[in-house]
Amino acid sequence: MSETNDKKVHGIAAEYTSVDTLMDACRRVRDAGYTKTDAFAPFAVHGIDKALGIKPTKLPWIVLVCGLTGTATGLLMQIWMNGIDYPYIISGKPFISLPAFIPVAFELTILFASFGAFFGMWALNGLPKFSNPVFTDPRFDRVTDDRFVLFIDSTDSRYDRAGVEKLLGDTGSEYITTVLEDDSPSKVPKFIFTTWIVVMALSIIPLLVVLKMRVTNSPLPRFHVFYDMDFSPSKDAQQSTTLFGDARAMRPDVPGTVARGQMDLNYQTGIDVEALAKIDSPRAAMLVRALDDAEAKEEAEAAAPAAATASVMETTPWLTDNPREISMETLQKGQEQFGIYCSVCHGMNGAGNGLVNRRAQKILAATWVPPSSLHQDSLYADKYPDGKLFNTISNGIRKMPGYAGQITTENRWAIVAYVRALQKSQNASIDLVPVAKRAAIEKRKAAVDKKLAEQAAAEKKAAEESAAKAAAEKKSST
Amino acid sequence: MSLAIPNGLDNSVERPGERAPLVLDDTTFHDITETVCQVAERKPNKAWVIGFLISFALLQWFGICILYLLYTGVGVWGNRSPVFWGWPIVNFVFWVGIGHAGTLISAILFLFRQDWRTGINRAAEAMTIFAVVCAGTFPGIHVGRAWLAFWLAPYPSLNLWMWPQFRSPLLWDVFAVSTYGTVSLLFWYMGMVPDLATFRDRSKNKWRRMAYGLLSLGWSGSSRHWMRYEKSYALLAAFAAPLVLSVHTIVSFDFAVSQVPGWHTTIFPPYFVAGAIFSGFAMVLTLMIPARTMLGLEKLITIRHLDNMCKIILATGSIVGLAYGTEFFIAWYGQVPEEKFAFLNRAFGPYWWAYWTMVSCNVISPQLFWFKKFRTTPWIIVIVSIFVNIGMWFERFVIVISSLSRDYLPSAWAYFSPTWVDWSMLIGSFGLFFTLFLLFCRLMPVINMAEVKWTLAKQHHMSHEDEH
Numbered sequence: 001m002s003e004t005n006d007k008k009v010h011g012i013a014a015e016y017t018s019v020d021t022l023m024d025a026c027r028r029v030r031d032a033g034y035t036k037t038d039a040f041a042p043f044a045v046h047g048i049d050k051a052l053g054i055k056p057t058k059l060p061w062i063v064l065v066c067g068l069t070g071t072a073t074g075l076l077m078q079i080w081m082n083g084i085d086y087p088y089i090i091s092g093k094p095f096i097s098l099p100a101f102i103p104v105a106f107e108l109t110i111l112f113a114s115f116g117a118f119f120g121m122w123a124l125n126g127l128p129k130f131s132n133p134v135f136t137d138p139r140f141d142r143v144t145d146d147r148f149v150l151f152i153d154s155t156d157s158r159y160d161r162a163g164v165e166k167l168l169g170d171t172g173s174e175y176i177t178t179v180l181e182d183d184s185p186s187k188v189p190k191f192i193f194t195t196w197i198v199v200m201a202l203s204i205i206p207l208l209v210v211l212k213m214r215v216t217n218s219p220l221p222r223f224h225v226f227y228d229m230d231f232s233p234s235k236d237a238q239q240s241t242t243l244f245g246d247a248r249a250m251r252p253d254v255p256g257t258v259a260r261g262q263m264d265l266n267y268q269t270g271i272d273v274e275a276l277a278k279i280d281s282p283r284a285a286m287l288v289r290a291l292d293d294a295e296a297k298e299e300a301e302a303a304a305p306a307a308a309t310a311s312v313m314e315t316t317p318w319l320t321d322n323p324r325e326i327s328m329e330t331l332q333k334g335q336e337q338f339g340i341y342c343s344v345c346h347g348m349n350g351a352g353n354g355l356v357n358r359r360a361q362k363i364l365a366a367t368w369v370p371p372s373s374l375h376q377d378s379l380y381a382d383k384y385p386d387g388k389l390f391n392t393i394s395n396g397i398r399k400m401p402g403y404a405g406q407i408t409t410e411n412r413w414a415i416v417a418y419v420r421a422l423q424k425s426q427n428a429s430i431d432l433v434p435v436a437k438r439a440a441i442e443k444r445k446a447a448v449d450k451k452l453a454e455q456a457a458a459e460k461k462a463a464e465e466s467a468a469k470a471a472a473e474k475k476s477s478t
Numbered sequence: 479m480s481l482a483i484p485n486g487l488d489n490s491v492e493r494p495g496e497r498a499p500l501v502l503d504d505t506t507f508h509d510i511t512e513t514v515c516q517v518a519e520r521k522p523n524k525a526w527v528i529g530f531l532i533s534f535a536l537l538q539w540f541g542i543c544i545l546y547l548l549y550t551g552v553g554v555w556g557n558r559s560p561v562f563w564g565w566p567i568v569n570f571v572f573w574v575g576i577g578h579a580g581t582l583i584s585a586i587l588f589l590f591r592q593d594w595r596t597g598i599n600r601a602a603e604a605m606t607i608f609a610v611v612c613a614g615t616f617p618g619i620h621v622g623r624a625w626l627a628f629w630l631a632p633y634p635s636l637n638l639w640m641w642p643q644f645r646s647p648l649l650w651d652v653f654a655v656s657t658y659g660t661v662s663l664l665f666w667y668m669g670m671v672p673d674l675a676t677f678r679d680r681s682k683n684k685w686r687r688m689a690y691g692l693l694s695l696g697w698s699g700s701s702r703h704w705m706r707y708e709k710s711y712a713l714l715a716a717f718a719a720p721l722v723l724s725v726h727t728i729v730s731f732d733f734a735v736s737q738v739p740g741w742h743t744t745i746f747p748p749y750f751v752a753g754a755i756f757s758g759f760a761m762v763l764t765l766m767i768p769a770r771t772m773l774g775l776e777k778l779i780t781i782r783h784l785d786n787m788c789k790i791i792l793a794t795g796s797i798v799g800l801a802y803g804t805e806f807f808i809a810w811y812g813q814v815p816e817e818k819f820a821f822l823n824r825a826f827g828p829y830w831w832a833y834w835t836m837v838s839c840n841v842i843s844p845q846l847f848w849f850k851k852f853r854t855t856p857w858i859i860v861i862v863s864i865f866v867n868i869g870m871w872f873e874r875f876v877i878v879i880s881s882l883s884r885d886y887l888p889s890a891w892a893y894f895s896p897t898w899v900d901w902s903m904l905i906g907s908f909g910l911f912f913t914l915f916l917l918f919c920r921l922m923p924v925i926n927m928a929e930v931k932w933t934l935a936k937q938h939h940m941s942h943e944d945e946h
Contacts, residue, residue: 043672144699
């Protein structure tokens with residue numbers, strides 16, 4: 001027993017089997033003046049703090065401070081990050097948009113306060129603490145089951161072993177024991193430290209390797225764990241790909257696509273598309289697609305034989321009116337454009353005798369098809385509607401190429417207007433001329449007529465003269 | 479299964495002027511310890527082993543799907559224009575909602591001094607943690623490059639030189655869900671420490687003693703400790719109560735702050751919170767009813783507990799039903815054509831089947847609980863609560879998918895179809911959830927012994943007072 005006597009006494013504990021006896025004992029011990037006491041129970045016994053004289057905890061104050069720290073952290077963090085250090089506009093909100101900052105500030109308040117309540121409680125309780133003198137008694141194991149223990153510390157100022165044992169004996173306890181100081185070695189074994197240091201040292205190596213790789217250059221390609229989009233397969237327009245059935249990297253428009261600004265199909269095609277849709281809806285649908293798709297046009301032409309094309313030209317509901325507003329300006333534009341693009345073949349007056357035609361006739365070009373005279377009956381508006389004329393300018397006919405690529409839609413309609421004016425001018429009667437200008441026209445006509453008559457007379461005279469001369473020469477020779 | 483309740487276990491009868499006992503059958507403190515500890519101490523029964531193997535297999539499959547997704551890209555999901563917020567977000571909102579009952583039981587019922595919560599709060603809190611784990615995986619991998627998900631955190635990045643955008647509800651979500659997960663974990667663990675000390679003190683095996691010794695932090699049951707512990711518990715409950723309301727409110731902001739018809743409504747926060755509690759309680763019942771039978775906990779999780787939870791399901795289910803009606807009313811009353819269309823489209827459009835599944839599961843099926851017979855018959859409760867879970871999953875599906883698939887521009891409409899990866903991940907997430915829950919049943923105290931003992935002491939004390 002000498003060993004036991006060597007150990008310091010930690011205190012004296014008494015065991016109870018019910019809450020009520022424990023509470024009574026607590027009150028008696030408190031009334032006897034002991035302050036360094038504690039009760040152990042498997043659950044929170046309400047009212048025991050009063051019975052033992054335990055002061056209220058300051059935990060709520062810790063939690064309050066933590067909570068306010070959370071609020072401040074949340075607000076300041078957001079104000080600093082989104083308002084000051086990296087301000088950027090999001091849907092017109094101010095940089096420091098407090099209402100939007102409330103949720104995060106609220107969450108951080110709760111988070112910090114909860115940390116305060118959780119860790120503060122353990123800290124105030126002095127836990128974790130795995131060595132406790134009361135644990136040395138195996139009977140103490142039942143404190144977490146169904147037993148209650150009252151403990152008086154030996155450091156209490158009123159502590160007196162015999163007196164305490166007597167006091168506790170009076171409280172109805174069946175088991176009173178002396179708790180000795182726990183003298184088991186409190187030093188952590190050395191191998192735990194060694195292992196800990198080795199593990200820490202090893203675990204830092206990968207981190208150091210990554211850090212070194214981040215700050216140094218290397219001729220080796222970068223090590224990719226995740227490829228992200230670093231190697232995305234981009235293609236150039238003319239390249240091929242296996243992604244699509246037709247192997248083309250550049251994708252054609254989806255059927256039915258209408259480019260921006262091309263919604264007015266009538267204007268673009270010269271066809272009354274609504275009427276066309278009624279009589280030939282597939283072709284009307286095709287028009288939408290064909291506008292920007294040369295390939296589709298080729299297919300359409302290949303599908304329709306030449307003879308059929310002719311009949312299609314006849315049956316198409318061409319626009320009969322020029323959709324462009326006709327004004328002096330339009331006509332001048334048309335004249336200018338006609339001069340640039342059309343006159344080379346059709347001639348300045350549209351009679352079909354332009355320079356190219358004359359040259360072709362001169363060299364007897366074998367494949368040449370002479371340009372039409374715009375003044376033939378079949379090209380007049382009643383037989384050849386404006387829309388059809390526009391279509392011819394756009395897409396060409398016989399030897400004539402399409403001019404859609406060179407001349408804007410607007411200007412092609414201006415040319416149509418000018419051609420109509422040109423046609424009219426060749427067959428105009430004087431009635432069409434404004435009365436005020438008639439006199440001047442008449443006068444000019446008379447002048448021209450006179451000049452023409454003079455010319456004709458001169459020519460006639462010259463011819464007679466030459467004929468007479470030839471006859472005289474003949475006579476003289478014979 | 480018979481409808482009869484074993485003799486002496488029916489505490490659902492109301493006796494005027496008397497509180498129904500929450501712990502049954504002349505139980506003592508030691509009985510409670512024995513009942514709860516035997517769950518973890520004896521060998522697992524067959525049902526547990528089979529359940530665990532199935533869940534664990536599903537968890538493996540979940541992991542494989544995630545690896546496949548990370549390797550290939552989020553294109554393996556069915557999310558296509560215009561439904562970019564598809565299946566994963568449905569699952570996220572569903573799982574976050576499931577978690578809410580745990581916090582509600584442990585925090586709000588605690589603040590209202592509802593002692594009946596003590597029998598079920600531990601398992602419900604565990605369910606919360608595991609549901610949040612399941613929920614967290616989905617937005618985590620939904621961001622596309624999941625390995626860069628840490629960019630959401632406000633840390634001084636040397637790569638980006640910029641900060642997260644705090645005016646977005648999606649970032650509020652990061653803070654809300656992670657705070658919720660953290661606080662729930664603290665709350666759950668702290669509540670377990672005294673019970674873990676019981677485990678420690680009962681363990682015969684050296685390793686068990688060491689493991690539970692470490693986990694219980696040297697808890698001795700000192701009254702001073704208990705006093706601070708109770709204060710801390712009350713404070714955490716007081717924080718968790720507004721937290722649980724804020725979390726689902728913020729999740730609803732993800733939708734409500736947008737301009738999408740059917741989402742842009744002020745009813746979303748309360749409606750989402752009610753729905754979350756509704757689905758959470760359904761999940762608690764789905765888990766607890768088989769568990770109480772298989773683990774032999776009928777004396778602690780009594781018919782009265784089930785009865786009370788059914789009443790909450792009935793109440794929240796009716797709130798959810800009212801919210802569905804209100805949405806329709808406001809869509810009509812507000813006279814925004816897109817909004818009106820969105821709701822007609824939900825009920826009669828291509829997703830009509832999802833909508834009516836939702837209505838029949840969420841609004842109609844809980845109405846059974848008006849009858850006491852149904853509230854006290856466990857197998858009926860399980861069936862209804864499974865229906866509620868299905869219905870609540872469909873609610874999220876209807877909200878997310880139907881609004882996105884048909885918003886303002888008919889030219890941008892499309893029908894969403896999930897891929898096999900979508901399906902696998904939904905089922906796999908249940909594998910994760912049940913694996914964790916079954917492990918919890920084996921390794922941790924499934925019932926808060928300390929609090930149940932406290933309830934029992936109070937019960938004895940009150941009957942004492944009656945005698946005087």
